[in-house]
Amino acid sequence: MNLFRGRAGNFVKILLHLIWPINCPVCGRPGEVICCDCIRSLFWKEVITHESENLHIYSASFYHTDVKDIILGFKYAGLRTLCRPIGQAMGEFLTRPDDVDYLIPVPLHIDSTRTYNQAYELALGLGDTWQINVIEPARWAKVIPNHAGLNAIEHKRLSKDAFKISEDIADLKIALVDDVCTTGTTLLRLAQVCEDSGAKVKCAYTLATVRGDL
Ligand SMILES: [Zn+2]
Structure with missing residues (x-):
């Protein structure tokens, strides 16, 4: 009942x-916490995909007003309780990958004052729906300026050694998760360090993207 x-x-x-x-x-x-109808209304009419240097990135929405408000709420208004239900709904909207062992979220910035990582919480929601475990082997290697304004030029400057991997992920098949994709550079940098550590990065998932090829 x-x-x-x-x-x-x-x-x-x-x-x-x-x-x-x-x-x-x-x-x-x-x-x-957030109703099902409103979660669905956040998503685009179809999955948005784009490919950056062979990394396929799948997003549930463009970075439009409502989604932007929600993501800024994740980051600055402590709306942690929204993350996991939205991640679960993303898992129903996006297609489950067949051959992925683990989901890896983009880590929280070193200098972040947040007590939680919204990408991790979204990944937990995706993992709930897809029955895929979430691991956090990745760390930022250094302090990176805050990107609240989604400054694409800043993102493109992200150095190739922006991340480090602190656990053995060799031979794992993984997918990456983040809240928003701007230029794709953050996900590409994380994908590269995971590949350098011996993992196979199958694809990446984000709640929103500021770009995409429909
Ligand atoms: Zn609602």
């Missing part, structure tokens, strides 16, 4: 909201 369906379901949601006052940040519906 689904307690959240029908009029009785609404009553349960209202009760839940009284006990645990949360609202969907998109539509304001009570009792929802």
